[in-house]
Amino acid sequence: MKKIVLLAFAVILAVLFLLPLIWMVSTSFKNDFEALAGQMNLIPVKPTLDNYIEGLKGELMNVPITRWITNSLFVGAAGTAIVLLFSSMAAFALARLQDLPLRKLMFPMFVGSMMIPGVLTFLPMYMEFNALGLINTYAALILPYSSGAFGVFLLYQFFASFPKEIEEAARIDGANKWQIYARILLPASVSIMVTLAIFTFMGIYNDFVWPLYATTSPEMRTITAGIAMMAQGSYTQAYGKLMAMTVIATLPVLIIFIIGQRSFVKAITQAGVK
């Protein structure tokens, strides 16, 4: 009996959690008139694909949605690739290369940097990119994410626990540091790298505040920054169109999230436990 009550409660909660998402999808198939009518129908009276068709043709509220989503995917992928490369090299050096100068100083400094609130670096970073003339470029959209220490921290733990014998055997066979990094450590860390990749991509893709301020022209916006612009503009009540846009924006991360949920959970619990 107690089990059934709990389960019923869990189901009700699940419906509440999913409702806004279901409503988003439902509204995206309604025309603006129906979306504004305030009716409670989940299934549209006159279902329409117009919002999506207009969106993909760039005619939806005259904004280049396909360009925005391309920007987001490109910025997310490039940022993730850089994070994976930089973090894995740094973590390898910190965990494995005993003769690395200032090793004992750098690791706590990197880990400590994770405690620094973003508000401290936001404005000066903007001024830095502004001074370099790089505002409204892909460099501004991608590079700042590469300084995050989470990847270094996560991979350091993995690399540090990697058995020494394998590395020593390779060294006796004449392998140098680059070969040990590229041919032994990296292939052994595919799973943790996938975890880091999912976590990083979602973080970059979902960030809207930095791209909102770091871009000035419509065609440089990421989809999340673009949606933030729309939410402030004069289209705030064109719910059918807006929801088609948010469905398009959400689809890539939601697919990645559902496929990679296990990895994603692993990444945040690793960070949480330590």
Next chain:
Amino acid sequence: MTKSSLQSRFTSSLFILPYLLSFCAFLLIPILYGVYISFHNFELLSDSHEFVGLDNYIQIFTPGTYLFEQFTVGLWNTLQFVIYSVPLLVILGLALAMLLNAIPGRIRGLFRTFYFMPYAISGSVMAVIWLMMFDTNAGFLNGLLASLHIDPVAWLTDLPWVWVSLVLTTLWWTIGFNMIIFVNALNEVPEDYYEAASIDGANAWRKFVNITLPSIRPVMLFIIITSTIASFNVYAQPFLLTRGGPGDSTRVLLMNVLDEAFKGKQVGSASAMAILMAIIIIVISAVQYKIAYGRKE
């Protein structure tokens, strides 16, 4: 030092170099540059940056000045949000984790996905979805109230509903994160503890207070600190949902910092506000850490 060991150290350094450069360029230098900017009358679109010493900070602490208003009103609104949201994020996060653990194993994963899914969504998407849900005339919530013959509520424009809306969206969006961390902690409590307590005749509540809570204490602390920091940095919700209103009542500190810089074009005073805000966040998390661990030792 031999030539080969020098060369080896050089090679080792090359591995750290890309990340170290990025760390300096996008973290270390911005922090120092931010302090420099805060000592100047630094305008966004002008090239003359007059040195003003501690002037920006002094103004923030001088009652009656514009900066004092911006900072204190923003801080007070932010603190209100922290007070309303953090206890719920922690308590309901734990409750959700315990509920999840009570669900039969085979379907547990499904429910975890449902509760956690909103966390995967961008802040701007989250805000637009809830703009629609909260819409006074066409929104889902008022539609629901109407079918129950209850008058519509101005969720995004009237006090105290604006706070209810902001906290509600925050819970929906982020509580899954806390749930996941709590589930992980609950699963690490040794099963024998509960069995021993059962033999001693302890009921569910006693087990929760005497076994569960003490066992998950460090994780609880982690959640309290991360939730406090996250709520202090609240931006997407008031920026896009209530737009700081009604009046200035939900204008949070981060909104005032960014508006001072990008609308007011005063990056110098905005940086001073940003630095003070960062110090407050760091001090509060340090105090929480001290209280929790100071008692334990």
